[in-house]
Amino acid sequence: MRRLSAVLALAASLSVVAASAMAPARADEIGEVDTAFKLLGANHKIVVEAFDDPKVEGVSCFVSRAVKGGISGSLGLAEDTSDASIACRQVGPIAWKGELEAGEEVFRQRTSIMFKTLQVVRFWDPKRSTLVYMTYSDKVIDGSPKNAISAVAVAPWGAAPAPGAPEYDD
Numbered sequence: 196m197r198r199l200s201a202v203l204a205l206a207a208s209l210s211v212v213a214a215s216a217m218a219p220a221r222a223d224e225i226g227e228v229d230t231a232f233k234l235l236g237a238n239h240k241i242v243v244e245a246f247d248d249p250k251v252e253g254v255s256c257f258v259s260r261a262v263k264g265g266i267s268g269s270l271g272l273a274e275d276t277s278d279a280s281i282a283c284r285q286v287g288p289i290a291w292k293g294e295l296e297a298g299e300e301v302f303r304q305r306t307s308i309m310f311k312t313l314q315v316v317r318f319w320d321p322k323r324s325t326l327v328y329m330t331y332s333d334k335v336i337d338g339s340p341k342n343a344i345s346a347v348a349v350a351p352w353g354a355a356p357a358p359g360a361p362e363y364d365d
Contacts, residue, residue: 244304246315248326254286257284294361294364312333
């Protein structure tokens with residue numbers, strides 16, 4: 196019985212580790228600027244965050260997005276606008292950490308208390324040997340067509356050669 200419990204505990208912990216390894220990236224806040232003064236509550240602002248692609252070593256993305264202030268924003272009840280910008284760059288030698296999927300989510304950030312998120316998805320353009328990242332906002336009922344893209348050409352880094360094409364699942 197004790198051995199079965201140990202095996203089940205090990206299996207559970209391995210599944211948590213595997214799930215977290217494939218989970219969308221978490222962002223680090225780089226900075227912010229106020230865009231409108233609010234007498235009560237936090238000011239409206241633009242936040243700049245950075246995250247590393249969880250499956251492509253050597254690529255980082257920087258996202259700027261609007262964050263509502265005021266009382267509802269301070270309480271986490273406001274719905275942020277769908278305005279966002281993205282810039283992704285090669286920051287080191289590129290290495291594939293796993294098979295890539297078309298339109299795979301690499302980052303997700305909630306932009307309202309319920310239903311609305313800002314997402315970043317990745318595509319592979321084999322003809323140009325380029326990773327393409329797109330940010331957009333969605334809602335359960337009605338998404339927004341506002342979006343932005345950034346492309347990273349897979350290139351050598353210092354003495355390290357550019358990697359071959361990744362395994363890719365269309």
